[in-house]
Amino acid sequence: MALVSLATMWLAPPAENARANDPLPTVRVQNVRRVFDNGEHNAFTDLIRWKGKYWLTFRSCPDGHMVFSTSSIIVLSSDDAKTWDTVHRFSVPLRDTRDPHFLAFKGKLFIYTGTWYSGEGELAREGYDINKHLGFAVWTHDGQTWSTPQQMEGTYGHYIWRAVTDGETAYLCGRRKRDYSEAESGAGGASLLEGALLESADGHNWRFRSLFQTQNGNETAFEMLPDKTLLALSRERGSTAQLARSRPPYRTWDRQELPLYLGGPLLAKWGDDWLVGGRKNTDAGPKTALYWLIEDKLKPIAELPSGGDNSYPGFVDIDAQRGLLSWYSSHEKDEDGQPITAIYLADLVKE
Numbered sequence: 001m002a003l004v005s006l007a008t009m010w011l012a013p014p015a016e017n018a019r020a021n022d023p024l025p026t027v028r029v030q031n032v033r034r035v036f037d038n039g040e041h042n043a044f045t046d047l048i049r050w051k052g053k054y055w056l057t058f059r060s061c062p063d064g065h066m067v068f069s070t071s072s073i074i075v076l077s078s079d080d081a082k083t084w085d086t087v088h089r090f091s092v093p094l095r096d097t098r099d100p101h102f103l104a105f106k107g108k109l110f111i112y113t114g115t116w117y118s119g120e121g122e123l124a125r126e127g128y129d130i131n132k133h134l135g136f137a138v139w140t141h142d143g144q145t146w147s148t149p150q151q152m153e154g155t156y157g158h159y160i161w162r163a164v165t166d167g168e169t170a171y172l173c174g175r176r177k178r179d180y181s182e183a184e185s186g187a188g189g190a191s192l193l194e195g196a197l198l199e200s201a202d203g204h205n206w207r208f209r210s211l212f213q214t215q216n217g218n219e220t221a222f223e224m225l226p227d228k229t230l231l232a233l234s235r236e237r238g239s240t241a242q243l244a245r246s247r248p249p250y251r252t253w254d255r256q257e258l259p260l261y262l263g264g265p266l267l268a269k270w271g272d273d274w275l276v277g278g279r280k281n282t283d284a285g286p287k288t289a290l291y292w293l294i295e296d297k298l299k300p301i302a303e304l305p306s307g308g309d310n311s312y313p314g315f316v317d318i319d320a321q322r323g324l325l326s327w328y329s330s331h332e333k334d335e336d337g338q339p340i341t342a343i344y345l346a347d348l349v350k351e
Contacts (some may be wrong), residue, residue, distance in 0.1 A: 024292055025273065025350040027301050029325075034332070035084055036076065037342035041065055044264070045326040045343060046162075047314035048102040050109050051143055054078045054316060056326055057100040057111055058343055060089075065309055065341075067096045067116045067123040075111065077143060081324050081345070088146045092136050094119055097149075099219075099312075103163040105170050105203045108139040112152065112172070114160045130193075131180050135160035135172075137204065154198060154206035164222035164230070171230065171250070172198040172206060173220040193217035195234060197250060210251050212244045221267040223274075233267040233276065233293075241265065241278075243296065260291075260298050264312035267293070271320030271350070275301075277327075279311030286310060288327045290348075307331030309341055323348040 036042055038060060045058045054077065061071035072091035076084040091097055095115040103110040116123060117132040135155035140146045152160070158174030165171065174196040181192050195213030198206040212220065218235040225231065230250055234242040241262040244255040263279030263286070274293035279286050288306040290313075291298040308330030316324045325348055330341045 024294070024299055027290070028349045028351060029302050029304065029346050030349060031345075031347045032305055033345055034342050035326075035345050036074070037340055039334075039340070041309075041341045042074075042343050043309065043328040043341060044099045044312045045314045045328055046101045047316045047324060047326045048104060048109070049316045049318075050102075050104050052079075053143065054081045054324065055102060055109070055143075056084065056314070056343070056345075057102065058326075058328065059098045059100060059113075061096075063122060066125070067118050067128065069094050069096060069118045069120060069123075071096045071098060073097050073100045073111065073113055073138075075146075081347075087143065088138070088140075090138055090146070090149050092149050095134070095136075096123070097136065099161060101162045103165060103170060103203065105165050108141055108203065109143065110137050110139045110163075110203050112137050112160055112163055113149075130159060130175070130177055131157045131182070133157060133159040133176075135174075135206075139203070150204070152204060152206055154200075154208075158196065158198070160198075161219050162221050164224050166224050166228055168201075170200045170203050171209070171222060172200065173222065173232075174198045174206075175217045175219070195220055195232075197230075197232075199250075209249075210246070210253065212246070212253050212255075213242060216242075219264060221265045223267050223269060231267065233262070233265050235262055235265055235278070239281075243293075256296055258296070258298055266313045266315055268315040268317065270315070270317045270323055273350075275315060275323070277311075277313040277315065277325070288313060288329065290325075304346065305329065305331060305344070308339060321350045 040060045056076040075088040078084045097113045100113045135152035136149045161173035163172040195217035197209045199209045200206045212232045220234040223231045232244040241258040244253045246253045266277035268275045276291040280289045288304045288311045290301040306329040310329035314326040
């Protein structure tokens, strides 16, 4: 059987395949609002609904986008997704904390963050070393009391990203150098980078399961289907993204390219549909955009108010017709006419 045919069968159960012959729902993007701006560089969002509340997390750094030990992770919560309170903020000494992601697992709400070792202040780009990456986690049982940041065993040398769970086991994206080579820096060429699937029974201790990206390893969003097929949507360098799928025990993967660049990818189930988000390149510069994933194709939905440094959306499905989306962007300016990098939310409504 041809790879494309097999990929289409594995991508989704019959209900999702049927969508390919149905009219695609339109989506209204409404109530766009800036929810956080403290004068720092605020970026890399994630959203979750847990214990009856909405939770929003992102990185904030007074020194900007690049690698600084002055960065920290901020956590907001809300009862109604309208009024938000800052409930936690943490950092890791001598490390740049960034790309936080939620995972609700075994009674805890985890926040996982990938960290660069930076020393004091800014780390020069020529000093980037992916082999010194280390994942850190904080967690809470009730949303009020949070742990101190703890290093995640088994993640040294891995730049961690999104996680997913089937309820019993958690799975995590770990970007790393093949054979921990010194031939290329973490900021250099990607030919020696790979995307590793790490697994954990407790959310703290991790071990290698397989490679979902054998080259150009990068940011990856996971989703678990009801039959435990694991989908992985990965950013790549250049003008493509990768969509991969695997069945238990997740040792082997079927991979295909999607002909569209996706920076900071989002993959989420929303009712009977699959929502994709991320940064795209346009003639007007980078924009944060949304798509439907229909079998092996991306169908445009909307382009969000965005520009400059932007993307990394998070999503919560309120029900089959309504959703909440977060992202960051630098398209607005302060009173002095200087760009700000802030956190935004929008309500999504299917029609």
